Amino acid sequence: MSQTKHRPQVAIICGSGLGMLADTLKCQDSFAYSDIPGFPQSTVQGHAGRLVFGELKGKTCVCMQGRFHMYEGHSLCKTTFPVRVFKLLGVDTLIVTNAAGSLADGLQPGDIMVIKDHVNFPGMGGLNPLTGPNDDKFGPRFPAMSGCYDKGLRCVAMEVAKQLGVANIMQEGVYAMVGGPNFESIAEARLLHRLGVDAVALFPLMDEIII
Numbered sequence: 001m002s003q004t005k006h007r008p009q010v011a012i013i014c015g016s017g018l019g020m021l022a023d024t025l026k027c028q029d030s031f032a033y034s035d036i037p038g039f040p041q042s043t044v045q046g047h048a049g050r051l052v053f054g055e056l057k058g059k060t061c062v063c064m065q066g067r068f069h070m071y072e073g074h075s076l077c078k079t080t081f082p083v084r085v086f087k088l089l090g091v092d093t094l095i096v097t098n099a100a101g102s103l104a105d106g107l108q109p110g111d112i113m114v115i116k117d118h119v120n121f122p123g124m125g126g127l128n129p130l131t132g133p134n135d136d137k138f139g140p141r142f143p144a145m146s147g148c149y150d151k152g153l154r155c156v157a158m159e160v161a162k163q164l165g166v167a168n169i170m171q172e173g174v175y176a177m178v179g180g181p182n183f184e185s186i187a188e189a190r191l192l193h194r195l196g197v198d199a200v201a202l203f204p205l206m207d208e209i210i211i
């Protein structure tokens, strides 16, 4: 923290295709993950591997330009380590973005889905970054998932989409996480759709669970 004057309340994890958002921050201080003790390294194409502090529309933010996935070989503790760092920095709002596969009939490639709830398949099978002794300073032993996706922020997102004239490509939905790195088979995609899943991707949900 001695190397930046920024004290962010908002953290944004930029998934595939959104890394350039971090480049738009004003008064930037940026750090390569390789220079931050304890951070894993990005190995996925298009994930630059930088932590960028700065101002976005007047709000102090920190952006992860590239995230970590379990399929890269990181432990779940490692993939979610940055979120714990954000909490210690004073961040109270986490915006997680990710490239996902759409399953809902009304979602076209390129559309935006705001997550209203999730199905954590690896978590249901016991793969969870909170496994092990609980550190109460980060949260309770048995965190509820019912309020994971803040209703107020979701409403703001939908309202802003209207103002920008992109409401027609944005909707709320249920998101499922699977392990990857292979994408879903056709039968798996059909099954997920029948279960009420609107979009599916590979592992980013662990960040929401740890915050």
Ligand SMILES: O=P(O)(O)O[C@H]1O[C@H](CO)[C@@H](O)[C@H]1O
Binding pocket: 014, 015, 016, 017, 044, 067, 069, 097, 098, 099, 100, 201, 202, 203, 204
């Ligand atoms: O937006 P990111 O985090 O890269 O995630 C999605 O994009 C990659 C595959 O295209 C997978 O990692 C998937 O989960």
